[in-house]
Amino acid sequence: MRVLKIAVTVLMLAVAGLAQTAPEQNLKLDQVIDRVAQQEAAFMESLRDYRPLVETYIQEMRADKELGMVPQRDQYFLAKADFSQSIREHVFAGAGADTKHHHLTFISKKFSSPFAMRYVDEGFLQGIILDTRDFDQGHYQFELLRREFLGDVRCLVFDVSPRKGSGPGRFQGRIWVEDQDYHVVRFSGTRVNAPRFHFYFHFDSWRLNMGPGVWLPAYVYTEENDVQYGIMSHVHFKAQTRLWGYDLKSSHRQDELTTVLVESPNAIADHAEQTQDRGPLEALHAWQRLSEDNVVDRMERAGLLAPRGEVEKVLETVVNNILVTNNLDIQPEVRCRVLLTAPLESFTMAHTIVISRGLIDTLPDEASLAMILAHELGHVTLGHAIDTRWAFSDRMIFSDYEAFNRLDFRRTPAEEQAADQKAVELLQKSPYANKLSEGGLFLRALSARSKDLPNLVTAHLGNRLALGNQVMRMQTVAQSAPALNLNQPDQIAALPLGARLKLDPWTDRVEMMKSKPVASTSAREKMPFEVTPFSPFLTRKSSSPPQVSAGATAQATPAPVPAAPAAAEEKPQTENR
Numbered sequence: 001m002r003v004l005k006i007a008v009t010v011l012m013l014a015v016a017g018l019a020q021t022a023p024e025q026n027l028k029l030d031q032v033i034d035r036v037a038q039q040e041a042a043f044m045e046s047l048r049d050y051r052p053l054v055e056t057y058i059q060e061m062r063a064d065k066e067l068g069m070v071p072q073r074d075q076y077f078l079a080k081a082d083f084s085q086s087i088r089e090h091v092f093a094g095a096g097a098d099t100k101h102h103h104l105t106f107i108s109k110k111f112s113s114p115f116a117m118r119y120v121d122e123g124f125l126q127g128i129i130l131d132t133r134d135f136d137q138g139h140y141q142f143e144l145l146r147r148e149f150l151g152d153v154r155c156l157v158f159d160v161s162p163r164k165g166s167g168p169g170r171f172q173g174r175i176w177v178e179d180q181d182y183h184v185v186r187f188s189g190t191r192v193n194a195p196r197f198h199f200y201f202h203f204d205s206w207r208l209n210m211g212p213g214v215w216l217p218a219y220v221y222t223e224e225n226d227v228q229y230g231i232m233s234h235v236h237f238k239a240q241t242r243l244w245g246y247d248l249k250s251s252h253r254q255d256e257l258t259t260v261l262v263e264s265p266n267a268i269a270d271h272a273e274q275t276q277d278r279g280p281l282e283a284l285h286a287w288q289r290l291s292e293d294n295v296v297d298r299m300e301r302a303g304l305l306a307p308r309g310e311v312e313k314v315l316e317t318v319v320n321n322i323l324v325t326n327n328l329d330i331q332p333e334v335r336c337r338v339l340l341t342a343p344l345e346s347f348t349m350a351h352t353i354v355i356s357r358g359l360i361d362t363l364p365d366e367a368s369l370a371m372i373l374a375h376e377l378g379h380v381t382l383g384h385a386i387d388t389r390w391a392f393s394d395r396m397i398f399s400d401y402e403a404f405n406r407l408d409f410r411r412t413p414a415e416e417q418a419a420d421q422k423a424v425e426l427l428q429k430s431p432y433a434n435k436l437s438e439g440g441l442f443l444r445a446l447s448a449r450s451k452d453l454p455n456l457v458t459a460h461l462g463n464r465l466a467l468g469n470q471v472m473r474m475q476t477v478a479q480s481a482p483a484l485n486l487n488q489p490d491q492i493a494a495l496p497l498g499a500r501l502k503l504d505p506w507t508d509r510v511e512m513m514k515s516k517p518v519a520s521t522s523a524r525e526k527m528p529f530e531v532t533p534f535s536p537f538l539t540r541k542s543s544s545p546p547q548v549s550a551g552a553t554a555q556a557t558p559a560p561v562p563a564a565p566a567a568a569e570e571k572p573q574t575e576n577r
């Protein structure tokens with residue numbers, strides 16, 4: 001393969017309409033590639049400082065006559081990555097047993113196939129690292145193809161292949177390099193020269209800019225159409241890996257000692273409100289609120305709950321719509337939070353409703369969101385209390401890995417049933433009364449898929465929404481819904497994962513996706529509950545990540561009109577492919 005020997009300058013001049021001019025534009029191509037290699041080596045070093053959360057969700061697919069490929073089995077894991085051990089010694093070539101799981105400590109792990117184990121053992125690092133040791137001109141050939149914008153970020157696009165004899169496990173594919181500091185921001189391809197009994201996956205891996213000069217892995221999409229695993233089995237799968245929690249106090253080594261004593265400003269505000277002793281009932285409420293606050297705070301520190309932001313306000317608007325029309329004034333006020341994981345679940349801790357990112361993603365409209373929230377309001381109005389043992393903060397001292405084992409917000413079947421019944425009452429008086437069928441349709445879609453996606457419907461902290469083919473929640477609403485027709489393109493009963501929420505991997509904040517929903521033209525494009533490729537709109541962070549106080553903005557912008565989850569704002573995706 002021929003290496004282009006032209007200077008980058010020539011190419012830059014050839015491309016019309018370039019507003020920005022980088023000071024480095026006079027570099028020769030060889031020099032640019034050397035800079036890329038240096039940045040990649042620096043990236044490998046910088047990874048040591050971070051302990052992000054890593055979530056991988058795998059869907060194994062089968063062929064369906066009408067729907068194309070549909071999921072038939074799923075696998076899930078959530079872990080905390082630790083790159084402080086020497087990652088450089090890892091070679092993507094039949095890694096020995098000692099390197100397996102080296103960098104991951106599991107918070108949750110649900111595997112039902114040996115293939116998934118293999119994927120986790122070897123696939124995870126493959127997807128976020130180009131080459132653990134020497135991604136440079138000595139080991140690779142670089143061919144400059146063109147320049148291209150990924151979102152707002154102008155990139156140089158290279159095809160990269162390992163030089164002859166550079167050994168197994170080297171990357172082959174395409175890389176996108178931003179053209180100011182030469183960080184790799186995306187790579188797409190696989191590895192070559194697999195030893196026997198070993199295989200490599202295909203990845204599309206994205207890094208996001210999280211501060212000046214800091215680009216860290218955020219999304220990896222993997223897809224294989226025919227992995228031969230073992231002698232007989234052929235696996236067709238697709239998977240999404242997401243990383244977040246980069247700025248968690250517990251994630252960033254340097255911060256560990258310096259932030260221990262920092263007080264939350266909210267805690268101080270609470271103090272000022274109280275001017276005398278509380279009466280017995282008031283004291284009980286305060287005690288329960290303390291339990292809630294302790295748990296919320298602990299989960300936020302573990303990277304499991306998003307800090308309060310605009311999405312929480314949208315959820316609370318829907319909650320208020322239901323409460324106001326039912327003449328309910330609940331004190332202390334009901335709050336909503338987002339659990340950052342994909343499995344579909346919602347639960348309530350006294351007056352705090354928690355709903356998972358995956359569930360918000362897949363709910364097709366505001367009415368079905370209202371149905372989920374109404375069930376939780378059922379628990380609230382029926383006074384299903386929180387376990388007040390959490391009021392003692394010593395019980396919040398456990399490692400992040402134990403969070404799902406230590407915390408448990410499951411309700412008894414009787415409480416679940418009572419909450420369902422109450423929810424129907426609440427909904428019938430609400431603005432969503434004549435749209436119950438939409439929520440019911442979502443539940444029907446869930447029951448149609450849940451048997452094949454057991455890990456997506458396994459709740460970590462609350463009650464499951466479905467088991468096997470059976471919906472476990474709001475069954476009367478599901479029964480009254482119109483017939484589900486998966487083959488009908490315009491009947492959207494549930495959305496793909498990632499359809500609504502965008503998660504900032506640095507701050508853990510979530511926001512509604514700004515992309516305009518695109519109508520599916522065939523039933524194959526509906527992909528309810530499925531994973532899809534990523535296509536983030538890359539931007540540069542000009543300064544350090546913003547430290548906005550969500551509490552301050554929450555009061556400044558009340559949202560009187562219920563904001564439909566389908567965001568109205570739009571920003572065109574200008575990514576070229």
Ligand SMILES: [Zn+2]
Nearest residue numbers: 411416419463
């Ligand atoms: Zn419940």
